[in-house]
Amino acid sequence: xDIVVIVLTVIALLFFFATTxxxxxxxxxxxRMHAAGKGDTLSSLVILLALVLYNFHEINLANLxxxxxxxxxxVFIFMASPTATHAIIDAxxxxxxxxxxxxxxxxxx
Amino acid sequence: xxxxxxxYNYWIYILLMMIGLYAxxxxxxxxxxxxxxxxxxxxxxxxxxxxxxxxxxxxxxxxHGHGAVEAAVDVAHYANPLPHVLMLxxxxxxxxxxxxxxxxxxxxxxxxxxxxxxxxxxxx
Amino acid sequence: MIWQLDLSILTLIVICAFATIMVKDLLSAxxxxxxxxxxxxxxxxxMGAVDVAFTEASVGAxxxxxxxxxxVHQTTRRVRTRKSGRMLAKVFALMAALLTGLVxxxxxTDFPGFASPFTPASLHLSxxxxxxxxxxxxxxxxxxxxxxxYRGFDTMFETAVIFTAGLAVIAILxxxxxxxxxxxxxxxxxxxxxxxxxxxxxxxxxxxFIQLFALYVVAHGHHSPGGGFxxxxxxGASFILLAISYDSRMIIGIMSERLNILLGNIGVLIYAGIGxxxxxxxxxxxxYSVLSKVLPATDKIMARSHGMLGIEIGVAxxxxxxxISIYLNIISHGKYxxx
Numbered sequence: 068x069d070i071v072v073i074v075l076t077v078i079a080l081l082f083f084f085a086t087t088x089x090x091x092x093x094x095x096x097x098x099r100m101h102a103a104g105k106g107d108t109l110s111s112l113v114i115l116l117a118l119v120l121y122n123f124h125e126i127n128l129a130n131l132x133x134x135x136x137x138x139x140x141x142v143f144i145f146m147a148s149p150t151a152t153h154a155i156i157d158a159x160x161x162x163x164x165x166x167x168x169x170x171x172x173x174x175x176x
Numbered sequence: 177x178x179x180x181x182x183x184y185n186y187w188i189y190i191l192l193m194m195i196g197l198y199a200x201x202x203x204x205x206x207x208x209x210x211x212x213x214x215x216x217x218x219x220x221x222x223x224x225x226x227x228x229x230x231x232x233x234x235x236x237x238x239x240h241g242h243g244a245v246e247a248a249v250d251v252a253h254y255a256n257p258l259p260h261v262l263m264l265x266x267x268x269x270x271x272x273x274x275x276x277x278x279x280x281x282x283x284x285x286x287x288x289x290x291x292x293x294x295x296x297x298x299x300x
Numbered sequence: 301m302i303w304q305l306d307l308s309i310l311t312l313i314v315i316c317a318f319a320t321i322m323v324k325d326l327l328s329a330x331x332x333x334x335x336x337x338x339x340x341x342x343x344x345x346x347m348g349a350v351d352v353a354f355t356e357a358s359v360g361a362x363x364x365x366x367x368x369x370x371x372v373h374q375t376t377r378r379v380r381t382r383k384s385g386r387m388l389a390k391v392f393a394l395m396a397a398l399l400t401g402l403v404x405x406x407x408x409t410d411f412p413g414f415a416s417p418f419t420p421a422s423l424h425l426s427x428x429x430x431x432x433x434x435x436x437x438x439x440x441x442x443x444x445x446x447x448x449x450y451r452g453f454d455t456m457f458e459t460a461v462i463f464t465a466g467l468a469v470i471a472i473l474x475x476x477x478x479x480x481x482x483x484x485x486x487x488x489x490x491x492x493x494x495x496x497x498x499x500x501x502x503x504x505x506x507x508x509f510i511q512l513f514a515l516y517v518v519a520h521g522h523h524s525p526g527g528g529f530x531x532x533x534x535x536g537a538s539f540i541l542l543a544i545s546y547d548s549r550m551i552i553g554i555m556s557e558r559l560n561i562l563l564g565n566i567g568v569l570i571y572a573g574i575g576x577x578x579x580x581x582x583x584x585x586x587x588y589s590v591l592s593k594v595l596p597a598t599d600k601i602m603a604r605s606h607g608m609l610g611i612e613i614g615v616a617x618x619x620x621x622x623x624i625s626i627y628l629n630i631i632s633h634g635k636y637x638x639x
Contacts, residue, residue, distance in 0.1 A: 202393035272465030
């Protein structure tokens with residue numbers, strides 16, 4: 068059981084790291100938000116899954132309740148975080164931020 | 177050197193307080209001053225809470241089973257709850273103060289059309 | 301008390317604090333301030349102060365950031381770049397800050413070491429609270445029992461302070477139709493925001509669950525971190541979520557100004573009312589054990605627990621109403637019709 072928890076945590080850390088690298092290195096607002104929104108949500112869900120599994124050292128009612136509460140948090144993050152990303156990207160679009168084009172002279176209509 | 181190692185956290189709290197104080201005094205923009213005030217408040221709160229922390233102590237909620245058998249409660253096992261109570265009040269009061277400070281900033285902006293301190297002082 | 305974690309979180313906090321005051325864009329400063337609050341909340345959880353961390357997460361990182369956003373949205377967004385001439389003032393401010401820091405550092409050499417169980421704060425009164433709280437009041441959460449029962453007077457005036465803050469914001473910002481000069485001068489355009497289906501749908505679906513969770517936080521405050529303030533702020537935050545995703549007009553239709561002030565009043569009155577009820581029944585103000593005469597089938601210890609629940613409900617109602625009121629006032633610039 069411990070091995071599974073450790074493996075899941077390391078996977079989540081890798082995803083977080085990839086998210087941060089993407090946040091810093093992508094050339095454009097939209098791709099950065101893409102990386103941030105997806106990577107963040109996935110990493111949070113994997114870490115919460117690892118916590119749920121860590122909780123199951125002994126199976127009794129209290130631990131089951133804690134596991135359910137953590138799963139509820141995961142559901143909430145799954146609903147709210149992509150919505151927040153969508154809201155930010157929408158606001159950026161309405162403000163007129165143009166997507167990145169490889170050759171800046173060509174204006175895409 | 178030993179005293180620095182053992183009390184590094186107090187130095188960092190003082191550093192945070194001084195960042196807040198500097199922002200309140202030296203920054204020109206009113207909202208930056210309000211942010212400095214908030215940083216100062218949270219730094220003081222973290223200082224107080226840290227005086228209540230104990231090594232190898234758990235959170236101040238007494239663990240008891242559903243049978244409610246009263247076992248002996250060891251004081252050194254629980255973190256000191258008294259600073260937590262005082263700081264709860266402090267946080268809630270700080271958000272009230274923040275609301276009023278931002279409302280005053282809004283009123284000043286409505287009247288003088290600027291949030292910079294020196295431009296407001298010229299217009300006074 | 302893992303000192304490596306402590307040190308790394310503290311370093312990040314200092315970096316965030318520096319960044320907040322140095323950034324030129326006020327909106328970014330507000331966001332970095334939100335990150336700073338969340339890091340503080342992590343630090344307090346690691347020190348064992350879960351109630352304080354809960355309050356900071358809901359109040360500091362949630363509502364404070366939203367209020368900053370609302371205020372910055374109404375006014376200018378960028379800090380105007382400086383012409384020189386403030387250099388002397390900045391140097392003086394730096395010297396003042398350094399001098400105060402030096403004095404404080406000299407004072408802190410007297411402090412006991414970090415996290416020892418023998419600090420003076422932990423020796424005199426708090427052992428009584430830790431050992432006697434479950435026995436006296438049947439509430440395992442020591443912070444709630446101290447906040448609501450042993451130091452209940454403080455909490456009542458804290459609720460009054462929140463209420464006064466709401467009143468102050470109304471007094472500063474509110475403009476009525478019958479005022480002359482009622483219309484805002486030219487640069488102010490209250491933007492309405494555009495309807496967006498996804499955000500509205502999700503906000504509409506999530507809001508009842510957020511409110512249910514807030515009620516759970518209020519009711520379960522005896523056994524887990526929580527209590528009146530946190531629950532009230534989360535309730536208010538759910539309404540603010542609806543106000544942001546929909547129009548403010550919809551929220552003003554539901555929680556009009558009158559209802560807000562009425563609820564704020566009712567909250568403080570519940571608190572003071574329970575205190576007066578204890579007075580009328582013949583004991584001291586806010587001494588809940590005499591409530592056992594009124595509540596059926598409770599002894600004195602359970603009466604204290606129920607009395608605490610009653611005042612927590614009062615606090616939650618008051619805090620919710622005031623948080624919504626402050627937000628609506630700031631976002632509509634006092635006019636309460638758009639936003």
